[in-house]
Amino acid sequence: MSAFTIAAAQYPIDEVRSFVEWEDKLARWVAEAKAGGASLALFPEYGIMELTAANAKARDDLAYSLAWLSDHRSDIDAAHERLAAEHHIHICAASCPMRVGDAYHNVARLFAPNRKMGEQAKIVMTRFEREIWGVSGGRELTLFDTALGKIGISICYDSEFPMIARVLAEAGAKLLLVPSATDGLTGYWRVRIGAQARALENQFYAVHSPTVGEAPWCPSLDSNRGAAGVYGPPDLGFPDDGVVALGALDQPMWLFAEVDLAKVDAVRAEGAVFNQRHWTEQSDDALAGLPVVTQSLL
Template identity: 55%
Template sequence: MTAFFLTAPFLAAIAQYPIDDLADWAAYEAKLRRWVGEAAGQGAGLLVFPEYGAMELAALDRARKSDLHAGLGAVSDLLPRVDALHGQLAREHGVHILAASAPCRAGDHYVNRARFFAPSGAMSHQDKIMMTRFEAEQWGVSPAGAIGGGLRLFDTALGRIGITICYDSEFPLLARALAQAGADLILAPSCTDSLHGYWRVRIGAQARALENQCFVLQSPTVGDARWSPAVDVNRGAAGLYGPPDAKPAAGVDMPVDGVLALGEEGAAQWVYALVDPARVADWRADGSILTHRDWAVQPGAGVLPEVEVVVLR
């Protein structure tokens, strides 16, 4: 088992992010600068945007914006410029940013890629591993394994952070592998077009928090974008979850449902939540139950996916 590294508490800003019909690049840049500036102004050290929030960039290409498949290329073509802007904002504000995930062309495939930025502007990424039916059957987006990618754990100044993109959060072995490698926080950016979908991801996120005795953070897209064939309806609420443990961790009681922060469903907003890695160490060492420790005892625990540790500072 990988050693656990304690860091200081920090404020996370979790986006409930609307998909807008943007007029041009200037409108996108102004929107992103406004969102990042607001969260940084509140003292957030980690800003998390949702899955496929970058699909609003398809609006900038009038010829391709309404075509389901052509929109993939329209967004992917802009990613170098998008990433340069995120890196600049991370440096300007001294924050970590998980950018809204986007389709990214990788050889003959498109993958769903979440790019993660450190305050230095350095960037790495996590590609989605498990494809939904829409991605696989209608959109033609490929899993990370199609291009040789896999799970990554990011060693940051805030601690060790893993990412399970939307549907990935519904598969226990992925989060378990990250926790076993030392993750104390797992980010679950999501994009769901119904409350059923939102609740599937949320239930998965809360289950992963329980199993691994760690924080799991969910950031959704919200609102209607009828111009977009890919993300036309978006439902959900941002949340920070932990294990519903009756024993105080780091001297702080847990809510009985494990919900540490929750936004107003459907509203475009930031949701702020304090993440204290010391609580994870307490839960795992002396919780009411010890699911993190006892995982390996269950019948059929089996072999976990490999995790690549990436230093992102």
């Protein structure tokens, strides 16, 4: 299919008291996404941190929270796998810490209705992740070949770096998922502007899902600001401002929007501009021979 409905979560970090309580919340959210007609449900970065409320040490100790959640990855993933199959929906799960050797990565997982799953680790760490929390970046990009189309994931800060999305676009991605967690409006706008820029440069869809709300008990996600958005290039077949859909700031909700990947093919072939095609004209090789001339206006 080329056209389908996507649901992007504005996801609240709740003080869940047990795995069962978290699983019930996840089941409600997925059921609501399916009831809204979604074929793909996108959850935000680090949304799984709410589960640490169920363990006193994981709740209060940043370092231990990484180990505790990583140790529960199999149960967390099993819940998503089951719901994807039950509701016949693709689910991009809230990213979760995963132990890799002596390091921890921040990993999003995409679950298909056929019970298959793929992973994408965040590549570039924020200052909080690298200086305080001790989370490390991954070194591999994944193109997800799904029944909906070819999909890439750029987790939060990754969306602010053009080459990550560019590599995925050149591999065939027509839809970029951008799960995020930002504690202020400046962070939200950085990710949103990044997502919109990536949609413009690569002439594809970028879909943003943030955490929202206050969670003072959670040291990693105590404050959460943002709005979900679905963005495309401001060109043929897309809105003039590139904003396909936009949620209500800071409100827990699903944002639903139809995406049509045939529009990506059309704008790349017939648009007013060819950003995706003309990318190489500003590559390192293309620019290497151009002189920089200084003109004094003093």
